[in-house]
Amino acid sequence: MRKPHTDKSRFPNCQMKNQPALRHKPRVVPILKIVEEAPSVKSVIFRDELSAHAKPGQFGMIWVPGVDEIPMSLLPSTHDSTVKITVKRRGNGSDRLLRMMQGDLLGIRGPYGKGFTYENEKKALLIGGGTGTVPLVALLRNIATQHTRCSFVLGARTSRELLFVDEVKQLTVHSGGEFSITTDDGSRGRKGLATDEAKRLIQPHSFDRIYTCGPEPMMKKTVDLAAHARIPAEAGLERMFKCGSGICGSCCIGPYLVCKDGPVFNSAVLTELPEFGKSMRNASGRSVPIGMR
């Protein structure tokens, strides 16, 4: 049970505003801690009451002052009102965020979006690639402790890019599930893709639900495997976000908005979307193949 933290902030204005809280205005907070997770991947930790209650799969819009505002999966602490975001270099905003230090200010609004579904499944399989692992860790923390047997396939291009290995291993094994690592280059675990491992594990009746997050081609393959085995699945998508709050339409996939109807979508919806795994809108709104910006 998370306890609200009440220590004095260096920035009392954050708590003393006497107008009602505006949901879509960034709350400005200092960076409390920075953790190096992997070469060019860092986690940034800050305190924010609202995002500390984010459901697994939800995201926040992070204001990197003077530079950009970028969407990040939220990983709430299990015991206080701090939140972790895990950043890898992708553009100006993440680049600046990677160079920020403890005490620097960032803005957070959210949590936004629909998170993963959990209905006391007995056996769950989580398949994470790269930084897609982050929302799955949030999910795992919740469900592995609720008597659900969780198996986890943790994939990355190379051993140094694997994230949260120890925690994921501990939670999955403790829940009675299977933990496996895949690396494209074979530097750790099985050589190959996370979906190769998924192919081996996903058989009819093997799981009650499958959750996946990571590069979209990986998620598409996983959703297809799950559909073939008739197991419900959910995937955490990413798209170009501008408003993050459901009005500009930049993040659309088919008729849906990833920021509001997602980012988590279930297989029934995804298998009807030709864009899934194939195309997205870029900054100008033009449709481009996935992987191109």
Add this chain to the structure above:
Amino acid sequence: MRNPTMLASGLLGLSGKTLKRVIEAGAGAVVTKSSALKPRDGNPGPTIVEVTAGLLNAIGLASPGISLMKDEIDDVKALGVPALVSVFGFSVSEYSRSARIAERLGADAVELNVSCPHVSGVGEIGQDRIAVAKVTRSVKRAVDIPVIVKLSPNVASIVDIGRSAQNAGADAITAINTLRAMSIDIDTRLPVLSGKIGGLSGPAIKPVAVRCVYELAARLKIPIIGVGGITVWEDVVEFLLAGASAVQIGTAILWKDLSIFSELTEGLSSYIRQNGFTDVSELVGAAHA
């Protein structure tokens, strides 16, 4: 139009499939995202920030370019609903070229965005009655479909600009675009929007919008489409009484979902019945003496 509500330009108007949802939710027409000849990435974030009773945006007129809007226009028209295409440009000829392309792609009307307050080169047109007249006249010569001019409230006399557009041949006016505005965060001590200055929309501007529609309706002969802060059906009635023949909904979608369209039309119908009217048109301009 099956009812007097429309989706305003700038929301959900990038993809035919999201526009389809808006239409299925009950909008009587939709206006697409403002497009010009060339694609624009728009501004980095933050592109929006909520303020008390409103929203600031400086999206920066991001759009894929008018030539790529074909699917969107087709999807809207397939549902039997008017597709109004919003165009902008940085020169008179860009407006008329974009409008011509929009017409060729099947637009039922073009709405000229001469009033976006946070992209320099565009908003200034709407502040200059001669520039507005030039753009309007040029587009009227280029297309046969109706030409609607969307006015800026960031002017001393919106009636002057409106009359200029009317005299240049505008078929209708949309009033109003957003108010030039900003929000400064006191902890970072920076403007929140990356574009610094943005456009204010939402309930905060409704009294300004109603006043603009009222003043325009008193002096112009062409129809007015009212927009600015509508969130409930009573607001729709207010705009109609001020002189609007139709209204647009935008920012309200941030707080309510798409069911707002049917809420508005049901409320409007009830008001009409309960007050002894038989048709929406009887309300238009009824607040004038």
